[in-house]
Amino acid sequence: MRVLSSDNSMRVGIDTIGRSYSKLLAIIAIVLIAILTIPVIIPHINHTGVIYHVSLHVGSVIIAVFLTVVSVIAYRRNRTGRLLFMTGGFAVLAFVEFLYLFYATVNIEAVLIPIVDIELSHIILLVMLTLFVIGVLKVNR
Numbered sequence: 001m002r003v004l005s006s007d008n009s010m011r012v013g014i015d016t017i018g019r020s021y022s023k024l025l026a027i028i029a030i031v032l033i034a035i036l037t038i039p040v041i042i043p044h045i046n047h048t049g050v051i052y053h054v055s056l057h058v059g060s061v062i063i064a065v066f067l068t069v070v071s072v073i074a075y076r077r078n079r080t081g082r083l084l085f086m087t088g089g090f091a092v093l094a095f096v097e098f099l100y101l102f103y104a105t106v107n108i109e110a111v112l113i114p115i116v117d118i119e120l121s122h123i124i125l126l127v128m129l130t131l132f133v134i135g136v137l138k139v140n141r
Contacts, residue, residue, distance in 0.1 A: 021070065028069065029062045036061075040105050050104075057101040064094035085135030092128040096121055 033041075036058055045048045071087040099121055103110060111120040 023067065025066050028066050032062050032065060033058065036101075040101065044105065053104050054101070057097065057104050058129075060093065061097045061101055064090065064097040068094045071138050080140055082135045082138045082140060085131050085138060089131035089135060090125060092131060096124045096128065099124070 040054060040058065041051075044054050068090040071083065071090045075083040075087045102108075103121075108113065112118065113120060113123065
């Protein structure tokens, strides 16, 4: 009889969820909407123009987090350098989407890097693109 440790049972659970991507997307969407409803969605529910903008960013966050989770599952299965860079790119995408959601819901201006007068989100997007390019062009040996 084989006994699974807690680490193995958790891995089996994540891999099982990872096989049904529609269920995984639904779980991520429900969790993120539940978390973001009170601080982000409800304060802007009556502002027609703003709620559409916020909804767009919430949708982008859901997709970015979903892609990050799927790429983490793929990396755990295959352990290739290319997938590691792609996972990093999706994680950075999720981070920048949360940042844009924060910009859309709070009346603050974009964070600028003073020396070069460039928005921080643009630097983060450049990092994301760099990780994707490395992941696509990297040669596995």
